[in-house]
Amino acid sequence: MGLKSPSRVQIPPSPPKIQGYGLRRNPFLRQKSGFEVQQLTSAQFGTDLRALRQHARNRASRCLMFRRGSDAAQQGSRHEKVHAAWQEHVMTLKFMPTIETDRLVLRPLNQEDAKDLFAIFSDPVVMKYWNTPPWASLDDARNFIDSSVDAMNRQESITLGIVVKATGEMIGKCMLFSYAKESKRAEIGFAIGPSFWGRGYISEAGHALLEYGFGELGLRRVEADIDPGNVSSGKALERLGFIREGLLRQRWEVNGVVSDSALYGVLAEDFRRRKNSPKPPSSNRRG
Numbered sequence: 298m299g300l301k302s303p304s305r306v307q308i309p310p311s312p313p314k315i316q317g318y319g320l321r322r323n324p325f326l327r328q329k330s331g332f333e334v335q336q337l338t339s340a341q342f343g344t345d346l347r348a349l350r351q352h353a354r355n356r357a358s359r360c361l362m363f364r365r366g367s368d369a370a371q372q373g374s375r376h377e378k379v380h381a382a383w384q385e386h387v388m389t390l391k392f393m394p395t396i397e398t399d400r401l402v403l404r405p406l407n408q409e410d411a412k413d414l415f416a417i418f419s420d421p422v423v424m425k426y427w428n429t430p431p432w433a434s435l436d437d438a439r440n441f442i443d444s445s446v447d448a449m450n451r452q453e454s455i456t457l458g459i460v461v462k463a464t465g466e467m468i469g470k471c472m473l474f475s476y477a478k479e480s481k482r483a484e485i486g487f488a489i490g491p492s493f494w495g496r497g498y499i500s501e502a503g504h505a506l507l508e509y510g511f512g513e514l515g516l517r518r519v520e521a522d523i524d525p526g527n528v529s530s531g532k533a534l535e536r537l538g539f540i541r542e543g544l545l546r547q548r549w550e551v552n553g554v555v556s557d558s559a560l561y562g563v564l565a566e567d568f569r570r571r572k573n574s575p576k577p578p579s580s581n582r583r584g
C-alpha cells in the first residue's frame with residue numbers, strides 16, 4: 298500500500314449562518330445580487346471544496362455586475378460586506394477539515410472524544426518528550442478539545458483526531474499550530490498511543506496533513522520543535538521529508554526538567570519535489 302494523497306476532504310455539515318445585511322427584506326436586491334447567503338450551506342456542495350469556492354467567486358462577480366447599476370455605491374458596500382463575511386466563513390471551514398487517507402480519518406475533535414484522548418495523553422510514555430506534563434483528569438481532555446475547536450474557529454490552528462478506519466478507534470491527534478499567516482508558516486505536532494507505534498500511522502497522517510497545509514492553506518514552510526532525545530519523532534519527521542535545521546539549548550522546562558529543542562523544517566517545494574520524485578516516500582514503508 299503506497300502513501301496516497303488525502304482521498305477526500307470534507308466540509309462540516311452545518312456551517313454557521315451568515316446574515317445577509319437586509320438582503321432578505323429586499324427581494325429585488327436579493328434576486329439581482331444572487332446573495333441567498335442563508336442557503337449557501339455545504340449541503341449544496343457535499344464534499345467538494347473547489348465547487349464551494351467557485352460558487353463564492355460566482356456570487357462575487359454577480360455582485361460586482363449589480364454594483365454597476367443605479368445605486369452602486371450603497372448596494373455595493375452591502376454586498377462587499379456579505380462577500381467578505383462569506384469568504385471569512387469559507388476560510389474558517391478550511392481550518393476544520395476532515396481528511397481521509399488509506400487507513401485513517403483525520404477529523405476535528407468533539408467532546409465525545411474526551412475519554413479516548415485522555416487515555417492517550419495521560420500516559421507518561423506518550424508525554425515523555427511533550428511540552429506539557431501528562432493530563433491529570435478528564436477535564437484536561439475536555440478543556441483541550443474546547444480550546445482546539447476555538448482555535449480552529451479563530452483560524453489559528455488545526456487539530457485533528459486520528460481515527461483508524463477499520464476499527465473506528467481514536468488513536469491520537471495531529472496538529473498544525475503556531476500558524477503565521479503572513480509568513481505562510483506553521484508548526485506540526487503529533488502523538489499516538491504506544492500500541493499503535495511502528496505501523497506507519499504517523500507517516501500516513503503527517504503526509505496528509507502536510508499536503509493539506511501546503512495545498513489548501515498555502516503554507517510555504519512547516520516546522521517542528523522536538524526534544525533531541527525523541528528519536529522516534531525525529532525519524533518520523535525525516536520520513537516525512539523534514540530536515541534537521543538546528544538546536545536551541547535549554548529551551549524548555551517541564552515539571553522542573555530542562556530540555557533542548559531540535560528544530561526541523563520542510564518547505565512546500567521540498568515536499569512537492571519528493572512527491573514527484575521517482576522514489577516516493579511510500580518506498581520507506583513496510584508492508
Ligand SMILES: CC(C)(COP(=O)(O)OP(=O)(O)OC[C@H]1O[C@@H](n2cnc3c(N)ncnc32)[C@H](O)[C@@H]1OP(=O)(O)O)[C@@H](O)C(=O)NCCC(=O)NCCS
Nearest residue numbers: 486487488489494495496497498499500529530533582583
Ligand atoms: C513520534 C511518534 C508519533 C512516532 O510514531 P511511529 O509509529 O514510530 O511513526 P510512523 O507512523 O512514522 O511509523 C514508522 C515506523 O513504523 C514502521 N511501519 C510499519 N508499517 C508501516 C507502514 N505501512 N508505513 C510506514 N511505516 C511503517 C516503520 O518501519 C517505522 O518503524 P521504525 O521506526 O522501527 O523503522 C510516536 O512515537 C509517538 O506518538 N510518540 C509520543 C508523542 C511524541 O513524542 N510526539 C512527538 C512530538 S511532536
